[in-house]
Amino acid sequence: VSAGVAGGNDFQWCFSQVKGAIDEDVAEADIISTVEFNYSGELLATGDKGGRVVIFQHEQESKNRPHLRGEYNVYSTFQSHEPEFDYLKSLEIEEKINKIRWLPQQNAAHFLLSTNDKTIKLWKISERDKRAEGYNLKDEDGRLRDPFRITSLRVPVLMPMDLMVEASPRRIFANAHTYHINSISVNSDHETYLSADDLRINLWHLEITDRSFNIVDIKPANMEELTEVITAAECHPHQCNVFVYSSSKGTIRLCDMRAAALCDRHSKFFEEPEDPSSRSFFSEIISSISDVKFSHSGRYMMTRDYLSVKVWDLNMENRPVETYQVHEYLRSKLCSLYENDCIFDKFECCWNGSDSAIMTGSYNNFFRMFDRNTRRDITLEASRESSKPRATLKPRKVSTGGKRKKDEISVDSLDFNKKILHTAWHPKDNVIAVAATNNLYIFQDKIN
Amino acid sequence: MIMKGQKRKLPPEDVEVSDRTSLAWESQRQFVFSVSLSKYQRGQELPEPSLRRSVLIANTLRQISLEPCRAPPVDMELSLQSLPCSSTSTVQAKEWDNTHGGTVTMQNNHLTLASPPLVSSCSSRRSHASVPLCSEDEDWESMSTDPDFSLSAAISSILSSLDSTIDGSSQTAARTPLRALENLSDGGVSALKQGLRWSGGNWEQPEECRARENISVEAMRSSYLGDLTVDDLFQDIDTSLLERDMGGMWRGSADGHSAGDDLLRYLPSFTSSQSFSLSLNQKCLPSFSSFSPSSSSLSLPLPTPSLFSNPSLMRDGLELDHLMEILVES
Numbered sequence: 001v002s003a004g005v006a007g008g009n010d011f012q013w014c015f016s017q018v019k020g021a022i023d024e025d026v027a028e029a030d031i032i033s034t035v036e037f038n039y040s041g042e043l044l045a046t047g048d049k050g051g052r053v054v055i056f057q058h059e060q061e062s063k064n065r066p067h068l069r070g071e072y073n074v075y076s077t078f079q080s081h082e083p084e085f086d087y088l089k090s091l092e093i094e095e096k097i098n099k100i101r102w103l104p105q106q107n108a109a110h111f112l113l114s115t116n117d118k119t120i121k122l123w124k125i126s127e128r129d130k131r132a133e134g135y136n137l138k139d140e141d142g143r144l145r146d147p148f149r150i151t152s153l154r155v156p157v158l159m160p161m162d163l164m165v166e167a168s169p170r171r172i173f174a175n176a177h178t179y180h181i182n183s184i185s186v187n188s189d190h191e192t193y194l195s196a197d198d199l200r201i202n203l204w205h206l207e208i209t210d211r212s213f214n215i216v217d218i219k220p221a222n223m224e225e226l227t228e229v230i231t232a233a234e235c236h237p238h239q240c241n242v243f244v245y246s247s248s249k250g251t252i253r254l255c256d257m258r259a260a261a262l263c264d265r266h267s268k269f270f271e272e273p274e275d276p277s278s279r280s281f282f283s284e285i286i287s288s289i290s291d292v293k294f295s296h297s298g299r300y301m302m303t304r305d306y307l308s309v310k311v312w313d314l315n316m317e318n319r320p321v322e323t324y325q326v327h328e329y330l331r332s333k334l335c336s337l338y339e340n341d342c343i344f345d346k347f348e349c350c351w352n353g354s355d356s357a358i359m360t361g362s363y364n365n366f367f368r369m370f371d372r373n374t375r376r377d378i379t380l381e382a383s384r385e386s387s388k389p390r391a392t393l394k395p396r397k398v399s400t401g402g403k404r405k406k407d408e409i410s411v412d413s414l415d416f417n418k419k420i421l422h423t424a425w426h427p428k429d430n431v432i433a434v435a436a437t438n439n440l441y442i443f444q445d446k447i448n
Numbered sequence: 449m450i451m452k453g454q455k456r457k458l459p460p461e462d463v464e465v466s467d468r469t470s471l472a473w474e475s476q477r478q479f480v481f482s483v484s485l486s487k488y489q490r491g492q493e494l495p496e497p498s499l500r501r502s503v504l505i506a507n508t509l510r511q512i513s514l515e516p517c518r519a520p521p522v523d524m525e526l527s528l529q530s531l532p533c534s535s536t537s538t539v540q541a542k543e544w545d546n547t548h549g550g551t552v553t554m555q556n557n558h559l560t561l562a563s564p565p566l567v568s569s570c571s572s573r574r575s576h577a578s579v580p581l582c583s584e585d586e587d588w589e590s591m592s593t594d595p596d597f598s599l600s601a602a603i604s605s606i607l608s609s610l611d612s613t614i615d616g617s618s619q620t621a622a623r624t625p626l627r628a629l630e631n632l633s634d635g636g637v638s639a640l641k642q643g644l645r646w647s648g649g650n651w652e653q654p655e656e657c658r659a660r661e662n663i664s665v666e667a668m669r670s671s672y673l674g675d676l677t678v679d680d681l682f683q684d685i686d687t688s689l690l691e692r693d694m695g696g697m698w699r700g701s702a703d704g705h706s707a708g709d710d711l712l713r714y715l716p717s718f719t720s721s722q723s724f725s726l727s728l729n730q731k732c733l734p735s736f737s738s739f740s741p742s743s744s745s746l747s748l749p750l751p752t753p754s755l756f757s758n759p760s761l762m763r764d765g766l767e768l769d770h771l772m773e774i775l776v777e778s
Contacts, residue, residue, distance in 0.1 A: 335480065
């Protein structure tokens with residue numbers, strides 16, 4: 001992965017594909033709620049509000065056009081979660097897929113975990129391209145023959161058939177969360193995974209569905225005293241005993257499962273002291289962390305709050321090592337954003353394969369990339385207008401001062417309904433997937 | 449979301465208010481408070497409110513009620529002393545939108561009127577040597593036990609938002625300043641704290657009220673009330689609005705006399721001492737269980753920084769009542 005992925009002189013992002021309906025009327029069920037590449041990058045999974053999972057597979061580069069990367073085409077589509085009704089509380093449980101996490105591939109089949117607010121499911125996606133034929137057990141009309149009439153033994157033969165991709169639920173992990181699940185994370189031991197809701201984190205074994213281990217519980221004895229909730233959690237990529245969870249107060253706690261069965265006491269506590277000069281009534285809300293991601297190296301972690309992305313060194317708890325402003329021009333608009341609820345939007349963030357760049361979304365279908373080495377940043381837009389094949393994406397700019405330059409867009413013209421909450425970066429290549437409401441955009445670097 | 453009585457307009461970007469005049473800050477604070485309150489209420493009405501959102505809104509509400517007590521940053525202290533009534537908040541005014549885009553003129557009319565209560569509260573606050581300068585990180589529990597702790601701005605904002613609910617329109621008539629709510633200590637805060645309970649979803653209902661703190665109110669003397677009759681108190685009130693909005697709270701006739709009885713019950717200590725308890729003592733307040741959930745859908749319009757004449761003080765006590773009821777009921 002080359003350096004300078006954000007605004008570098010020789011680096012440019014260009015449009016590759018867009019998936020999803022074009023028309024203006026967006027069905028609520030089609031809104032993409034999570035995007036995730038698998039470990040090799042060959043597969044790209046999306047989940048939507050309707051509880052469906054769509055998996056795209058990367059096709060090999062065609063011989064005719066070797067200068068292009070292959071495309072992602074639909075590989076499998078299945079209904080992961082259905083709406084449920086909790087009869088005890090008279091509440092409907094949304095089928096919206098909150099998170100998808102792939103398991104490392106161990107055989108020909110692919111496994112992924114998908115979760116809604118309450119239930120996690122392990123899905124096996126397998127291919128079938130052969131069929132057994134030649135049975136002599138049935139008549140021509142399909143009725144079973146009388147065994148006494150079968151006089152010869154015929155072994156069926158495997159014949160090729162059209163490729164069929166099947167998705168089947170192998171495990172259902174249910175009834176372990178009272179509150180809404182916001183995160184799942186597969187452990188590096190490939191045997192366990194954690195699931196986090198607003199107040200608790202549970203540890204599961206992938207083979208065992210009827211019980212889970214509660215490892216974090218921040219529910220106060222008196223719910224009146226509740227002032228903080230868990231917003232995200234992730235397992236360390238290499239140390240299977242370490243995980244982190246973030247809170248609505250802008251703190252991150254790193255816990256070591258070897259220290260105690262219940263990890264209520266953190267091993268490390270990450271919090272940046274508040275800048276008193278920028279304090280406002282919304283300070284807490286905008287400090288609420290919406291996503292936390294370890295770097296691939298395991299040395300750093302990244303957090304996303306409302307206005308910024310911060311990179312933390314796990315060895316330094318008192319402040320982040322890098323802070324990137326995503327849309328600082330919104331700081332003076334916090335009152336309006338609070339009124340229209342945009343201030344509660346939860347943006348995700350992601351690393352590139354080499355941890356040299358990070359990406360996160362913004363409003364108006366803008367997304368931002370920051371190069372950690374060159375300190376350059378770039379704002380790009382996921383829009384149909386710039387969706388010509390291999391068209392280079394033009395950097396976008398939001399004008400903050402009085403004078404608006406040509407091609408700039410003013411803050412007041414931003415469309416706050418077009419928000420990019422979910423993005424994913426290919427684990428090896430410069431290919432990114434950006435979810436814009438009901439459309440999935442795939443961008444890649446320009447191969448010269 | 450369009451609030452009742454509010455002209456729908458995106459608040460313009462705020463010009464940096466370097467002097468942090470109390471008016472701009474106060475109006476913004478009231479705006480955020482009313483928005484927070486309506487969001488909180490609407491969230492609680494949902495079958496399953498988002499816990500994170502509810503916690504953040506409640507924390508914001510709590511913080512707003514605490515703002516007057518917060519110490520300014522070090523560089524602000526000098527300017528604080530020089531201003532007749534500067535906010536003791538560390539809120540950076542430049543971050544606020546101008547929330548009164550449509551009612552700027554209203555604000556200007558209130559410019560002189562709005563400041564006096566805060567001036568007097570500030571001066572009285574300074575006269576209380578025991579009032580500590582709160583550090584930003586100070587636990588508000590310890591602050592709430594300080595009997596001299598003043599929350600006049602918080603209470604006035606609550607009441608002003610309720611005031612505009614009742615009246616339905618901005619008040620332009622000159623009113624005397626709200627001297628009566630000077631030196632309110634944290635009773636309002638504790639009331640808010642008690643009121644901000646979680647319900648619905650997986651939150652539990654509180655089983656008992658917390659310990660109460662007494663507040664001393666200079667101007668709330670027994671003689672003050674003795675001059676008024678119940679009729680005088682309610683002559684300004686449009687009780688039809690009250691009936692609709694307060695639902696089961698108003699058990700009596702439309703003219704509100706029974707509510708007046710409730711009010712007099714609510715303020716028992718006036719006749720005996722100068723202490724005014726803003727507690728949620730169930731014995732003092734009308735029954736919360738009679739408050740019907742459907743009436744909690746009242747939307748608080750953008751509050752104007754109106755002031756209170758003496759009769760309206762009593763009405764505001766009722767409205768505070770109503771507000772606490774909403775919070776506790778939810």
